[in-house]
Amino acid sequence: MDTLAARLKELRMEKGLSIFQLAKETNLSKSAISYWENCERIPNALAIIALCKFFNVSADYLLGLED
Numbered sequence: 001m002d003t004l005a006a007r008l009k010e011l012r013m014e015k016g017l018s019i020f021q022l023a024k025e026t027n028l029s030k031s032a033i034s035y036w037e038n039c040e041r042i043p044n045a046l047a048i049i050a051l052c053k054f055f056n057v058s059a060d061y062l063l064g065l066e067d
Helices: 004-015 020-025 031-039 044-054
Strands: none
Touching: 004 031, 004 044, 020 031, 020 044
């Protein structure tokens, strides 16, 4: 599984959020989040920033460049 997809799903599950709830909290679409978690699409830079801010992680972590 793609590192970004795995980490995004792991972070979401740790907070006990559904895809719908994460979409609402980050102002991103639920379909986009689903695509990212299923390795069907790659988020753009603005989406990565929004996710990193929400989960309080670095982009390097989310993208799998660091542990």
